[in-house]
Amino acid sequence: MQNRLKGVWAAALTPQKADLSADTAAMVAHHKWLLANGCDGVALGGTTGEANSFSVSERRELIDAVQAAGIAGDQMMVGVGCCAIPDTVELTKASLAAGYGNVLMLPPFYYKGVSDDGLFAAYAEVISRVGDERLRIYVYDFPKMTGLEISTELLVRLNDAFPNTIVGVKDSSGRVEDMLAVCEAIPGFGTFAGTEQFLLPVLQAGGAGCISATANVTCAVSAAVYQAYLADNGDGEAAQERATAVRLMLQAYGAIPSMKEAMAVHTGNPAWRHMRPPMVPMATDAAAKLAGDMAALGFTLPLAA
Amino acid sequence: MQNRLKGVWAAALTPQKADLSADTAAMVAHHKWLLANGCDGVALGGTTGEANSFSVSERRELIDAVQAAGIAGDQMMVGVGCCAIPDTVELTKASLAAGYGNVLMLPPFYYKGVSDDGLFAAYAEVISRVGDERLRIYVYDFPKMTGLEISTELLVRLNDAFPNTIVGVKDSSGRVEDMLAVCEAIPGFGTFAGTEQFLLPVLQAGGAGCISATANVTCAVSAAVYQAYLADNGDGEAAQERATAVRLMLQAYGAIPSMKEAMAVHTGNPAWRHMRPPMVPMATDAAAKLAGDMAALGFTLPLAA
Numbered sequence: 147m148q149n150r151l152k153g154v155w156a157a158a159l160t161p162q163k164a165d166l167s168a169d170t171a172a173m174v175a176h177h178k179w180l181l182a183n184g185c186d187g188v189a190l191g192g193t194t195g196e197a198n199s200f201s202v203s204e205r206r207e208l209i210d211a212v213q214a215a216g217i218a219g220d221q222m223m224v225g226v227g228c229c230a231i232p233d234t235v236e237l238t239k240a241s242l243a244a245g246y247g248n249v250l251m252l253p254p255f256y257y258k259g260v261s262d263d264g265l266f267a268a269y270a271e272v273i274s275r276v277g278d279e280r281l282r283i284y285v286y287d288f289p290k291m292t293g294l295e296i297s298t299e300l301l302v303r304l305n306d307a308f309p310n311t312i313v314g315v316k317d318s319s320g321r322v323e324d325m326l327a328v329c330e331a332i333p334g335f336g337t338f339a340g341t342e343q344f345l346l347p348v349l350q351a352g353g354a355g356c357i358s359a360t361a362n363v364t365c366a367v368s369a370a371v372y373q374a375y376l377a378d379n380g381d382g383e384a385a386q387e388r389a390t391a392v393r394l395m396l397q398a399y400g401a402i403p404s405m406k407e408a409m410a411v412h413t414g415n416p417a418w419r420h421m422r423p424p425m426v427p428m429a430t431d432a433a434a435k436l437a438g439d440m441a442a443l444g445f446t447l448p449l450a451a
Numbered sequence: 452m453q454n455r456l457k458g459v460w461a462a463a464l465t466p467q468k469a470d471l472s473a474d475t476a477a478m479v480a481h482h483k484w485l486l487a488n489g490c491d492g493v494a495l496g497g498t499t500g501e502a503n504s505f506s507v508s509e510r511r512e513l514i515d516a517v518q519a520a521g522i523a524g525d526q527m528m529v530g531v532g533c534c535a536i537p538d539t540v541e542l543t544k545a546s547l548a549a550g551y552g553n554v555l556m557l558p559p560f561y562y563k564g565v566s567d568d569g570l571f572a573a574y575a576e577v578i579s580r581v582g583d584e585r586l587r588i589y590v591y592d593f594p595k596m597t598g599l600e601i602s603t604e605l606l607v608r609l610n611d612a613f614p615n616t617i618v619g620v621k622d623s624s625g626r627v628e629d630m631l632a633v634c635e636a637i638p639g640f641g642t643f644a645g646t647e648q649f650l651l652p653v654l655q656a657g658g659a660g661c662i663s664a665t666a667n668v669t670c671a672v673s674a675a676v677y678q679a680y681l682a683d684n685g686d687g688e689a690a691q692e693r694a695t696a697v698r699l700m701l702q703a704y705g706a707i708p709s710m711k712e713a714m715a716v717h718t719g720n721p722a723w724r725h726m727r728p729p730m731v732p733m734a735t736d737a738a739a740k741l742a743g744d745m746a747a748l749g750f751t752l753p754l755a756a
Contacts, residue, residue: 166536193561193562198534198535198559198561198562199534199535199536199559199561200535200537201507201535201537201538201541202506202507204535204537229503229504229534230503230504230505230506230509231471231504231727231728232505232506232509233506236506253729254503254504254728254729255561256498256503256504256560256596257498257503257596257729257730258595258596259595259705260729260730261729261731263731264728264729264730264731265728265729267728267729267731268728268729270728271728290563290564291561291562291563291598293596293598400564422535422536423536423559423569423570423572423573423575423576424558424559424562424565424566424569424570424572424573425562425565425569426566426568426569426572
């Protein structure tokens with residue numbers, strides 16, 4: 147098996163200017179802050195990064211920006227999955243050309259009620275068109291957003307057909323039993339929980355770690371889980387309990403607006419609240435409630451951003 | 452109110468070559484066949500046209516092809532709704548530049564659980580960025596595919612804010628009561644049922660007609676409903692009964708593969724079966740069953756294609 151990525155990954159936010167263009171300087175600074183504060187890597191252009199609200203050419207600019215900033219290939223996973231195969235292929239090639247062979251790939255997500263044969267055909271078509279042995283695909287399974295289920299059987303089938311290319315999954319189903327089933331079915335597969343809530347059990351089952359929206363702010367408390375697991379020092383359960391408490395508090399608010407609100411408060415920079423429709427910033431009262439919930443848990447973000 | 456479109460519209464299929472590029476010559480020929488056989492207009496680049504499986508530049512080529520073929524502005528509605536606002540804006544501008552001011556616009560459909568404020572903001576942002584008084588938007592409400600609900604209240608709000616721009620809806624909810632509620636709430640609005648099954652009740656409630664996937668093959672039987680309604684000759688109910696029977700038979704098969712299969716058989720051209728993943732052609736046994744069901748209803752496609 148070819149997965150080499152491990153640990154705590156943030157599905158990074160995309161800071162934006164007032165005109166809703168990406169603020170790539172702020173984005174790269176945020177990535178570096180995450181990497182300095184507990185994240186093993188950054189997923190660029192995932193759901194939390196509002197990637198599907200950006201055009202392909204805009205997304206290529208984000209890839210170019212992280213490359214120019216010198217973020218290493220083993221610290222970067224690039225979201226590339228679009229509805230249209232030509233778009234997915236273009237983004238994947240651009241990622242590879244920038245030195246980022248690890249990609250996070252949604253299935254084509256417009257159509258629902260699609261067969262496993264259809265989903266398999268979509269991944270196979272992309273792999274064939276990209277035609278690059280350096281490619282490492284992490285299947286992005288997020289049923290709430292895609293309306294599609296990526297079954298364990300389909301992952302096994304994809305990994306069997308493309309053992310050096312389909313090397314992992316980000317499982318954002320919220321169902322830990324599904325994650326553990328994949329860990330068992332495909333030893334060595336890069337199984338990432340889509341939430342730090344299930345980081346420890348997934349690691350214990352042989353999985354790779356987590357890639358999480360809320361890791362944009364929980365990086366340090368999530369890293370404590372991973373470090374305790376690596377050290378095997380008996381602190382894992384307590385660290386997981388803490389990470390889970392913070393995660394569950396945050397996720398009740400919906401990831402993107404609440405993460406951007408938290409970063410705006412943390413950095414003192416209101417520009418963090420910019421986001422593209424259909425996302426809208428938190429209302430003032432909800433933001434105040436979030437601040438109260440964070441204080442009640444004694445949760446603060448690490449260091450100055 | 453500014454809706455001027457009426458009658459039976461097909462959400463047209465997109466014929467493809469073996470490499471899955473669009474066969475624009477075959478596409479334009481299909482459009483002309485539809486217009487010659489009962490369709491009042493053609494929706495280019497809807498769900499049935501696999502539009503979201505094509506890149507923005509590919510979709511612009513489709514627009515250019517219908518323009519080059521001389522298809523009239525009042526016979527064409529162009530699908531333009533993407534996940535990313537810049538893509539929707541680019542396609543909308545391209546459509547307008549080609550002389551097609553009537554567009555069918557999905558809301559940004561990746562994110563679920565989105566507020567009405569967020570959906571309103573998305574349409575408002577597109578209208579502002581396009582900045583063209585010739586624009587006529589038909590909101591595309593297809594909850595099964597988008598996972599989003601466009602409520603009557605949201606349509607009223609959009610029409611109130613943009614009375615000359617947001618002029619209609621394609622309601623593919625499958626709920627006739629929703630369609631009738633919109634007809635009542637916004638007199639003169641271009642309310643199109645997403646299925647010929649509800650063509651007559653929507654027309655009788657003051658709606659505009661239907662835009663339907665299955666109209667790719669039911670064009671003539673659907674047109675019979677509209678013509679009977681216009682003539683007010685008492686034949687409407689019987690025509691509707693016939694159209695409904697054919698529609699319900701067809702829709703049980705899933706629109707795209709079954710419509711392409713029917714066209715392949717009708718034209719004798721197996722290239723009609725080409726489609727992009729995640730869509731896959733019908734299995735042979737399902738295709739045989741479809742042919743049997745069509746025969747059992749005595750249903751054939753009109754004329755030679």
